[in-house]
Amino acid sequence: MKPENLLTFSDVTFSYDGEEGQRVKVLKGVDLSIAKGSFVSVLGHNGSGKSTLAKLMNALLLPEGGKILVSGVDTKDGEMIWEIRRHVGMVFQNPDNQIVGATVEDDVAFGLENMGVDPKEMRNRIDEALLSVGMEKYALAQPYRLSGGQKQRVAIAGIMAMRPSVIILDEATAMLDPQGRQEVMHLARRLNREEGITVVNITHFPEEAIDSDRVIVMENGEVLMEGHPAEVFSQVDRLQQAGLDVPFVVRVRHELIAKGYDLPFELHQEELVEHLCRLLLTR
Amino acid sequence: MLQNIAIGQYVPGQSFLHRADPRSKLLFIVLFATLVFLGNNTITHSILIGFTLFTILLSRLSFTYILKSLKPVWFLILFTVILHIFMTKGGTVYYQWGSFTIEEQGVRQAIFISIRLGLLILFSSLLTLTTSPMDLTEGLERLLRPFGRIGVPVHEIALMMSIALRFIPTLMEETDKIIKAQTARGADFTSGNLVRRAKNLIPIAIPLFISAFRRAEELALAMEARGYRGGVGRTRLNKLQFTWRDVAIAVVAAALTFVIWWWRT
Numbered sequence: 379m380k381p382e383n384l385l386t387f388s389d390v391t392f393s394y395d396g397e398e399g400q401r402v403k404v405l406k407g408v409d410l411s412i413a414k415g416s417f418v419s420v421l422g423h424n425g426s427g428k429s430t431l432a433k434l435m436n437a438l439l440l441p442e443g444g445k446i447l448v449s450g451v452d453t454k455d456g457e458m459i460w461e462i463r464r465h466v467g468m469v470f471q472n473p474d475n476q477i478v479g480a481t482v483e484d485d486v487a488f489g490l491e492n493m494g495v496d497p498k499e500m501r502n503r504i505d506e507a508l509l510s511v512g513m514e515k516y517a518l519a520q521p522y523r524l525s526g527g528q529k530q531r532v533a534i535a536g537i538m539a540m541r542p543s544v545i546i547l548d549e550a551t552a553m554l555d556p557q558g559r560q561e562v563m564h565l566a567r568r569l570n571r572e573e574g575i576t577v578v579n580i581t582h583f584p585e586e587a588i589d590s591d592r593v594i595v596m597e598n599g600e601v602l603m604e605g606h607p608a609e610v611f612s613q614v615d616r617l618q619q620a621g622l623d624v625p626f627v628v629r630v631r632h633e634l635i636a637k638g639y640d641l642p643f644e645l646h647q648e649e650l651v652e653h654l655c656r657l658l659l660t661r
Numbered sequence: 662m663l664q665n666i667a668i669g670q671y672v673p674g675q676s677f678l679h680r681a682d683p684r685s686k687l688l689f690i691v692l693f694a695t696l697v698f699l700g701n702n703t704i705t706h707s708i709l710i711g712f713t714l715f716t717i718l719l720s721r722l723s724f725t726y727i728l729k730s731l732k733p734v735w736f737l738i739l740f741t742v743i744l745h746i747f748m749t750k751g752g753t754v755y756y757q758w759g760s761f762t763i764e765e766q767g768v769r770q771a772i773f774i775s776i777r778l779g780l781l782i783l784f785s786s787l788l789t790l791t792t793s794p795m796d797l798t799e800g801l802e803r804l805l806r807p808f809g810r811i812g813v814p815v816h817e818i819a820l821m822m823s824i825a826l827r828f829i830p831t832l833m834e835e836t837d838k839i840i841k842a843q844t845a846r847g848a849d850f851t852s853g854n855l856v857r858r859a860k861n862l863i864p865i866a867i868p869l870f871i872s873a874f875r876r877a878e879e880l881a882l883a884m885e886a887r888g889y890r891g892g893v894g895r896t897r898l899n900k901l902q903f904t905w906r907d908v909a910i911a912v913v914a915a916a917l918t919f920v921i922w923w924w925r926t
Contacts, residue, residue, distance in 0.1 A: 438886055460888050468886040475876045476883035480671070480794040480827045487898040489887040494894045504898070518673065522830040536887065 383447075384544055384576050385412040385435060385466075390444035392430055404430045406599040407444070412578060414543070417570045419587035419607075420580045422596030423621050428580050431596065432548040435578070436466035449543065464493060467537030469550040473529035474522070482508070482524075482532050483517045489540045507539035510573070511565055527558025531565060538569070544576040545569065551581065559583075584611070584625045588645045595622065612643055671793045676721040677906060678791040683800030685907040686788055692914050693784055696921045697777050704924045706776050712917060713780050720791050730786035731779060738775045745771035794826035796899070803901060816892025824880070832873060839868050 387410045396402040404427045412418050422428040433439040434446055437453040446453045448462050470476045479485030486504045495503070508514045511531040521529060530550055537545055547566060551559040563586055569575045579586060587593045593610040595603040597620045603610050611617070611624050614632045618624070624632070627650045631641050639657065644650045673679070678686070700706050717727055731738075745767055752765025789797065802819035809815045840850065843864050850861050 433882075436886055438882060460890065463886060463888045468883075470879060470883055470886075472876075472879060474831050475879035478824065478827065478880070478884060478887075480823065484793075484795045484898065488884075488889075491895050491897060492888040492890065494896050497896060497898060497900055500896070500898050520671075520830070521827075522834070540888070 382414045383411040384414045384449060385410075385578075386445075386447040387411070387431075387434075388445050388447075390434065390441045390446060392427075392434065392439065392442050404599055405434075405441075408599075408601055410594060410601055410604070412544070412576065413591075415570075415574050415576055416591040417567065417577045417589070418579070418592045418594060419590040420578065420594045420596060421582065421584060421587055421622060423582060425598075426596040427599040428596045429548055432468065432546050432578070432580050435544075435546055436468055437462050438468075460493075464489075464540050465543050466546060467534075467540060467542040467544070468546045468548055469530060469533045469537065471549040471552050473526050473533065473553065476533055477521045477529060480520065481517070482513060482519050482521060482535075485521060485532055486536045486539050489536050493540065503539045503541075504535075507535040510538055510569070511535040525558060526554040527561035530554065530558065530562045534562075534565060534569075538573075538575075542575065544578060546578045546580065548580050549582070550579075551583065551586065559586075582622075584623050584628075587611075588625055595620065597622075607645055608643060611645065672722055672726075672790050673793070674721060674791065676719060676791065678716070678720040678787065680904075681906040681910055682901055682903050683792050683796045684804055684901060685903070685910045686792060687797075687800050687804060689910055689914055690784060690788055692918065694781055696917060697780055699925055700777075700921055701773075702924070702926050705921050706773060708917075708920060708924065709780055710776065713783055716784070716787060720787055722787075722790055727783060727786060727790065730790075731782055734778065734782050738778050741778065742771040742775050745774055794823050796901075797826070798823035799897060799899070799901060816895075820892075828873075828876070831876075832869065835872060836865060836869055839865050 387408050390405055390408045391403070392405040393401045393403045408427075408431070420428050420431060430439065434441055434453070435448070437448075437459050440454055448466060451458045451462060453459075453462055477485050478488045483504055486507055487500055490500045490503060504517075505514065508517055511534050513528065513531050513535055516524065516528065516532075521532060524532065533550075534545065545566070547562070551562050554562065563579075566577050566579060567589065570577045579590065581587065588607055588611075590607060592605065593603070593607050594601055595610060595617065602620055603613065603616070611628045614624050614628060623629075625645065627644055627647050631644065631650060634641055641650070641653055641657070644653065697709060700709055717724060720727075746763055747761075747767065749767040749770045750762070750764050751767075752769070754762050754764050755768065756763040792800070798819040801822065802815055805813065805815045805818070844850070848861065848864055850858065850865075852858075853861070
């Protein structure tokens with residue numbers, strides 16, 4: 379059975395007004411679909427249109443041409459807009475600029491308050507959401523005292539409380555330190571695996587894409603490559619031409635091969651180390 | 662240098678004041694402000710000072726921490742004191758130098774006015790110290806709800822206030838960072854005369870404003886992404902509920918009003 383598609387873009391175009399009055403095309407006919415329950419990474423450097431892609435997914439922006447379906451609902455359908463935003467949760471880049479509440483618990487409540495959820499039900503959902511991101515001890519803490527990673531986890535809790543089907547991380551780790559980045563990625567993976575939440579991770583860290591089900595590479599408003607991480611990252615030259623980095627392990631192997639060593643393709647460090655040790659022993 | 666401003670800095674706690682309903686606290690402050698200006702002699706002012714001290718004890722907050730809230734208004738108090746000492750005439754002349762006199766009424770007024778201002782500031786910072794910004798705005802929203810019927814955007818005002826309060830610590834941190842960054846580039850904020858110092862603040866204010874605008878834009882986007890669509894059909898996590906504490910506050914308010922009324926001349 380083919381998995382159901384949660385998000386479908388068909389021939390989507392989008393442009394905005396540039397500084398000199400001209401129209402700047404950000405998306406030039408994007409076709410893509412994201413399967414329910416999958417973990418998809420979108421890679422691309424600045425200006426590739428990947429952030430616009432994210433904002434189109436929950437109707438913060440509407441496509442100029444083409445069509446976007448969220449669980450079969452067109453994002454242009456004005457009556458369904460709130461339902462779409464409930465289904466498609468977004469975590470933004472700057473952790474400080476997306477927290478509305480004065481305490482962690484107030485902030486998690488914000489989305490539920492907007493939906494008009496009954497206060498009793500709200501209480502349960504908040505506790506549940508904070509537990510699922512491991513922030514239950516901080517329910518009454520003030521957000522500005524938390525670390526970056528913790529703030530992003532609170533933002534994710536705010537979305538989880540709304541019972542979404544997909545979480546979009548719009549460069550949610552870009553401003554975090556390595557530890558915070560790890561916290562957030564770990565959490566996203568766990569929610570994907572254990573709660574069946576579809577995750578779309580928009581990032582420019584190739585490392586974060588290694589364990590996803592699919593990688594989509596954006597370049598200049600178009601989908602440049604798409605597929606399993608192994609397929610995408612094996613095309614090192616093509617990625618580097620597009621100005622994108624590849625995971626460290628892939629780069630090391632690529633350069634060793636160029637020096638004449640024979641190594642199989644790997645995405646994870648442990649396996650590459652294994653191969654290298656074997657190579658060292660058999661020499 | 663920026664960590665000392667107490668207003669807007671909620672200190673979580675479990676004291677009587679912390680747990681009282683924000684609506685009764687707000688109403689009480691309005692009453693207290695009226696009483697402070699009704700008081701017009703030594704006895705009433707002593708009663709008000711005593712009452713304020715008692716309330717501070719009740720809040721179980723550190724005394725020095727609360728006194729810090731007076732810091733930003735020192736100048737204002739000093740200014741009014743000077744103004745009154747020199748301008749208000751009447752009673753015994755204490756000092757004369759040409760046409761320039763300091764008289765009994767002036768000194769009296771100066772003392773009273775500074776007490777009044779001080780008490781008002783202390784009391785209102787007690788409110789913000791013991792009430793979470795969310796509770797405070799919710800209290801305001803509920804109190805002002807009747808005005809919604811005549812077209813006052815009560816929900817929007819309350820939300821604006823709560824966001825402003827929520828961003829105070831964030832913007833403080835940012836200001837601190839900018840000051841350090843500008844100092845590292847050779848800016849000097851501590852010397853020169855007043856005009857010079859004010860001018861020196863420009864390189865702090867501009868980056869701060871630019872970033873505040875950017876934050877506002879991103880926050881609006883994040884709020885929209887989470888389904889914000891104005892006050893209609895919205896529910897609240899914590900419903901406000903009057904308890905015995907609020908009854909106690911009402912009784913104290915009545916008693917205080919009576920006492921002040923009785924002793925004023």
